Amino acid sequence: MSADNTPTEQHAHDHVGAYITSHTPDMLQRLAAWVAIPSIAADPERRSDLVRSARWLAGEMRDAGFTATIFETGDSHAVFGEFIVDPSAPTVLVYSHHDVRHAKPEQWKETKPFTPVVRDGRLYGRGASDAKGQALAHVWGARAHRATPDSARIPLNIKLLIEGEEEIGSPHLAELLDTQRERFTCDVIVFSDTVQWSVDVPAPVTSMRxxxxxxxxxxxxxxxxxxxxxxxxxxxxxxxxxxxxxxxxxxxxxxxxxxxxxxxAPLTPQRKEELEAIPYDDEDWLARTDTRVVVGEAGFTPKERLWARxxxxxxxxxxxxxxxxxxxxxxxxxxxxxxxxxxxxxxxxxxxxxxxxxxxxxxxxxxxxxxxDEDLAQEAYTSPEGPVLDALEHALELGYGTSAPGRVGNAGGGPADLLTQKLGAPIYFLGTGLPEDNWHADDESINIRMLSQGTAAIAHLWNTLGGILSVETPSSDPEASVGLLPTD
The missing domain is CATH 3.30.70.360 (Alpha-Beta Plaits)
Known part of the structure; x- marks a missing residue:
């Protein structure tokens, strides 16, 4: 569902696009500096680098106008940023992570894992897409949002929770959510550790296995x-x-x-239609993912196997x-x-x-x-239908300049179910990754156009959510969010 481009909205659209375009070189330069820090949570010898990564991010948040706090979580650190315009206003909490996977330098061809380089429209380096690029997009999305002429009239608080243990299963996240429950109170959670379908088809992600x-x-x-x-x-x-x-x-x-x-759960007719509408070609998929053959459960399409089975x-x-x-x-x-x-x-x-x-x-x-390992396992999650999901879909249209024909799932996984259970708020997915970004593999990279347009989509989402949430959830009390939660 898409809103009409009213004059005010179109003005914000133009302003956000201009802001992101002019600031993309600076954003890339800062992302490269962050990617150069080898924040590998699984490597005990990189504990000091995890601290450096957290401190770098905290400084970036403060430079963007957030207050920033660093929480020690096991051998790593989580960074929490807040931009509060009104304690009684609706609140969105963004989740992502700054720890990265181990890299095998001998397998990298474009550059060394922690020596970022820009080439052919991509920034290469471990963590460029998973998930430092996504986390930084939210910092700059908030900058772009506040730079729009009408942002002062939009009552929306933004919180960023960027943990440092996701790649080892988030073993201390539940404890952090419990001990800091009041600080993390929110009406909606935006989960930003996901891949979209393609740079030309930024389809909304509505589920995670x-x-x-x-x-x-x-x-x-x-x-x-x-x-x-x-x-x-x-x-x-x-x-x-x-x-x-x-x-x-x-x-x-x-x-x-x-x-x-x-x-x-069997696929509903609506879900089948949403998946079927997404353009897919075997050869394109094989080329983008460096795989050799499409296999899987008989009787289901590749898209159904990826996102629903x-x-x-x-x-x-x-x-x-x-x-x-x-x-x-x-x-x-x-x-x-x-x-x-x-x-x-x-x-x-x-x-x-x-x-x-x-x-x-x-x-x-x-x-x-x-x-x-049941303790670190995560249940599947599906975002609830309603005006927030519609707003997310529309924000993607504005940010990427095109509308998606359907909706997709996220083939990966993460603590979505844990977050919604602990904080009592529904989750919506918005990331800037792509299947061809080589997460966890050699030559990881992020598509620069995907990053900049994704950052614009984030700014547009903040420009619309304030009014929607103030109607749906009059206060930041988690009990007020019950109406937005999915039901069994």
Whole structure:
């Protein structure tokens, strides 16, 4: 649903566009400086860099007019910024993160991971898209919003919560949300750790699959043994593990955990229509994602598999000698699984289904341990329909200069369900990433046009949400947001 371009809105549209265009070089320069800080949460040797990254962001927030506070969270730090125009006005809280994934420099071709460079319309460097670019877009979106002539009449408080542990599962986020509950009170949460469909089709993201990870370790002999001496009479843990992994899916792509699909929400006619309207081509998808073939669950389109259906992946596999061979039967083999959870599925149920499956399929004589990380798992989330979602869709149209034919999901995952449960506010997704940005892989980058137009969309969203939220939620009391929350 789109609002008409009234004279006031058109003036704001022109002003935001001009502001972002003139300030994009400065924004890129600052993003490059931030990307150069290797804030890798999973690396204990980078703790000082996580502090540097948090302090850099706090300084950027203050320069943009926010007050900024740094919270220690485990071995990392979260940064909280506030721009309060009126304590009684509607409040939006933006969530993103400043920690990044480990990089393998030998695999990078465009530049070194933490030596940012601009090339062919992209800024390359670890974290450029996931998610420092997205977080910085919100800082500059707030700048652009306040620079519009009518912003003083828009009663909207903006809060930014940029954590430093997302890439390791946000282990201390729940505690932070509990201890600082009053400071984080808001009417709406904007989740900014997402990818949109394409720079020319900035379709609204309206759902996110949940995620559950597990590690399966299989043991055979008490230690590595010579393959010729014991071959044929000893359990090989690598083969046993491969047997179990090979039975996770049938030839049609269906996941074989017992009763796994019982709770998966069927696609509604409206959702089918929204997904079908998004332009998709196999060859284009393969080129953008550096993949070689499209596979998946039979009976569903690639878009449905990406955004509405569950999936299971092996994300690490380790056994035996990885360098020089000793010709031994390994004592141990392990795999890490990532399960993407669809709407209506529950983490606890899927975890138990996995346990039953492994116990049933493990070959005789093999010992194993299965660790299912339920504490850091996240349920799936779908944004509620209504005027806020309509405003988000319209803001994208203004920011990118085009309207999207449909709505998409986010193939990734994150603490959306945790945030809405702890803060009692609905979540809407607005990011500046793209599938081709190479998150977690070599040569990560952000499309500069996507970044600048996404920043403009953010400013337009703030220019419209104040009036909408003041009608929908008269106060910042979380009880007032109940009407915006999705229902089961």
């Amino acid at each position: 949940g995620i559950l990870t597990a590690t399966l370790t299989v043991t055979g002999p008490a230690k590595d043994v010579h393959s010729g001496v014991a071959s044929g009479v000893t359990v090989n843990p690598a083969l046993a593990l491969a047997t179990v992994l090979g039975r996770l899916q049938d030839p049609s792509g269906r996941i074989m955990l017992p009763n796994f699909y019982d709770d998966v 569950p999936a299971i992946e092996v994300i690490s596999l380790l056994s035996g000698d990885t360098e020089l061979s000793r010709s031994v039967i390994p004592a141990e083999a392990s795999a890490t699984l990532s399960i993407r959870i669809a709407a209506n599925q529950r983490i606890s149920t899927v975890a138990e289904q996995l346990r039953v499956f492994v116990a049933r399929e493990m070959p005789r004589g093999a010992a194993y341990t299965l660790t299912v």
